[in-house]
Amino acid sequence: MRRSPKDNLESHRKISRRGLMLGGIQAAAVLTLTYRMRHLQVDQADQFKLLAEENSIKIRLLPPARGLIFDRSGAVIAGNEQNYRITITPEDAGDPEMVLERLQALIPLSPEDLDRTRREIARRSPTLPISIADRLSWEQFSLVAVNAPALPGVTTEVGLSRVYPQGPDFAHVLGYVGPVSDYDLSKLEDPDPLLQIPRFQIGKLGVEAKLEDALRGKAGTRRIEVNSSGRVMRELGRKEGDAGANVQLTIDRRLQNYVQARLGVDSAAAVVIDTLTGDILAISSAPSFDPNLFVRGISSADYRELTENDHRPLADKSVQGAYPPGSTFKVVTALAALEAGVVGLDETVWCPGFLKLGDRRFHCWKRAGHGHVHLTQSLEQSCDVYYYDIAQRVGIDKIAAMARRLGVGEEFDLPMSAISGGLAPDKDWKKRTYGKDWLIGDTLNAGIGQGFVLASPLQLAVMSARVASGRNVMPRLIRAIGGEETPVAEPAELGINPAHLAAVRRGMFDVTNARRGTAYSARVVDDTMRIAGKTGTSQVRNITAAERARGVISNDDLPWNRRDHALFVCFGPTDAPRIAVSVVVEHGGGGSAVAAPIARDIILQAMAGGTPPLTAYPESQRNRIESERNELQLMELPPPDGKGQSRA
Structure with a gap:
């Protein structure tokens, strides 16, 4: 059948439209390919040239x-x-060895x-x-x-x-x-x-x-x-x-420098804390080491020298060390007994030089005894028999509870390594640890800070700060991170009878200010800077009955590692305490002769905000103190330049 001219015309129009569409698509494809070729050959010529030459582009991390x-x-x-x-x-090296x-x-x-x-x-x-x-x-x-x-x-x-x-x-x-x-x-x-x-x-x-x-x-x-x-x-x-x-x-680098220099070559530790805020103003362990050696790559000889030193310079004794607190712990036993109501403020205990328990004698450090002593005198003269007696009455569980309330046995959350929790032992602890019952003799030993009781210098400083302030002071080391100051909450009350705290403080005041006080030679004579403290001497060896009969061997006659530890805790000024200090000298001997003078010098430095006047010291000691100051090799520190400084 023949198509009409009209149909032919319509068919021709359809074919023309399709041809135009096809041609348009082809033209667009050609233009796109042309543009892409130009982009590759002209715009990216250099990059492809690099690839052709086997160059490569790599991403490297930049350390901040x-x-x-x-x-x-x-x-x-x-x-x-x-x-x-x-x-x-x-x-990229090909042959690294070459x-x-x-x-x-x-x-x-x-x-x-x-x-x-x-x-x-x-x-x-x-x-x-x-x-x-x-x-x-x-x-x-x-x-x-x-x-x-x-x-x-x-x-x-x-x-x-x-x-x-x-x-x-x-x-x-x-x-x-x-x-x-x-x-x-x-x-x-x-x-x-x-x-x-x-x-x-x-x-x-x-x-x-x-x-x-x-x-x-x-x-x-x-x-x-x-x-x-x-x-x-x-x-x-x-x-x-x-x-x-x-x-x-929170640390003051000038005070830290002084403390480190004052500890000298002893194997020792010291902590300085603000009794109001808990800020740690100085925390030192001696001897120390140069951390720059580890950053740069310490030699085998240098590392061996550090690890073989019997004074353990790599150990941080201020927080890692756990020592029998000795007589510094008597403030804990005293407060536990007062709070339990088993001893009165004016009640006296007779000290003949020992307390007999069954067939065993528990000796006082003063062989002839102290006679009748009440609470204040017991602290002033550090009578052991007084604390044997009241420890029996109050019991170990209440002593341990008071120790924890004052910071002994508490592992503080500070950004330091291997912080020791110390130990405030009780009956359950001994049963869990040794499978044995607690004995009365254990209580007597614990009452004077011996036996199982252990405390770090940090805990002893906190204990001193809490006794001084009557508040639950928490140690703080970080003042600000990224310019934002870490919050400081006002410490809560300890909940201890203020009259009992005042009595213990009076006893500690007499330790350093009464003529019969065990640390009278380490007193401060400036009325605005007087301190209160407690000496401690902790045994590291057993003394046999035979040795007591012959006479106890002097620390000076013993090998260094068998001598007693020397301890001292203090706070000041006594009328408004704001600084607390603890000092432990390993195998130093007596706390009154060794640790107390160091702590006295440190707390004066802290209270004065620098070198204290010589008039703060007893007149008979001033020439010696001035000479000792001149011998201390203190680092000359430049003032802060403020670069990158926190706004806190």
Whole structure:
């Protein structure tokens, strides 16, 4: 059937429209391809040229600046310094051994550095950079940079490394940082990619470790162009990371410096605390060590010297040490007995020099005895028999409860390593620990701070602060993080009868101010700065009946490690206490002769806000005190410059 002209015309129109649509699509495709070809050949010519030459673009993490740590006045006690270092990326190096040989010809590399680098190359991904050497001089750094074309895979970097300008003074508080180890990584479920950066430093001990997350910061990135031989051609882009938060401590670095110097070469510890806020103003352990040695890589000889020293410089005795508190614990026993109503303020106890329990004698330190003594006199003269007697009456459970109320046996939540909880033992504790019943003899020993009782210098300082203030003072070490001050709540009342606290304070006042007081020689004669305290001498060996009959061997005649520990706690000024101090001298001998003078000097320094006037000391001691001051090697500290300073 023949189609009409009209149908033919309509069919022609449809074909024309389809042809136009098809042609349009083809034209669009051609234009798109043309534009894409131009983009690839012109706009991205350089990048494809790099690819053609086997260049590559890689992403590298940028370590952030570690947060600074300041003392309470804003002086830097943990900072950062520039560190010139070199790294190698095995994948880009081709033959790492050949590169190391060339590098060794340019700069000195120790066998230890080379062995460590080879071990890292063997166990790490070839795409990760590995640190070869750091802390290079500018001349060494420049020499490697100039010879970079002959050192494929080697990169020169300028980074930051931790530095502790106060050296040993803050070693036990701050701890130190060190390179990330496999052990560190094994403790983390999802490690931060930052930890893969060569020789990246993290906190190992102390504040550095406990506040690692805040101090570390967040990584930045940079895009770099690397040619086929592993040489970095240029940096294509950079995004800086976020620096770690700055931290401000409650510690006064000048007081800390004084305390450390005053402890000298003794194996000792001291804690200074504000009785109103709980701020720790100084916390020292002696002897100390230089934390910078660990940051830079301590030698085997230096480390062996620290670990083999019988005074244990690596141990933080201020919080890790747990010692029998000796007679300093008598304030606990006294308050427990007063609160329980088993002894009156004026009630006397007869001391003939011993208390007989069955066939055993519990001796007083004064062989001839003290005669009739009441509470104040018992503290002033540190009569053991008085406390044997009232300890039996009150019982160990109430003594332990009072000890915990005053801070003994409490593990304080501070950002320091291995804090000891001490021990305030009771009947249940002995049954759980030894499977044995508590004995009356155990109570007598505990009543004078011996036997199972243990306390750290930090706990003894808190005990002194709580007795002085009548409040539940909590120690505080961190003043601010990231410029935001940590809140300080007013301590709650202890709930102890104020009359009982006043009686104990009077006894402690007489310890240092009454002529028969055990620490009278360590008194302060300035009425505005008088102190109250309690001496303590804790035995570390048993004294046999035979030795007592012959005469107890003097501490001076014993080997150092068998001598008694010397302790002293105090607070002042007595009319309005604001500073509390504890001092423990390991194997120092008598608390009155050794620990009390140290604590007296420290609390005067704290109350005066610097060197106290010589008129605060008894006149007969002033020449000696002045001479001792001149011998102390105190660090000259510059005023804070405010850089990166907390606003707290």
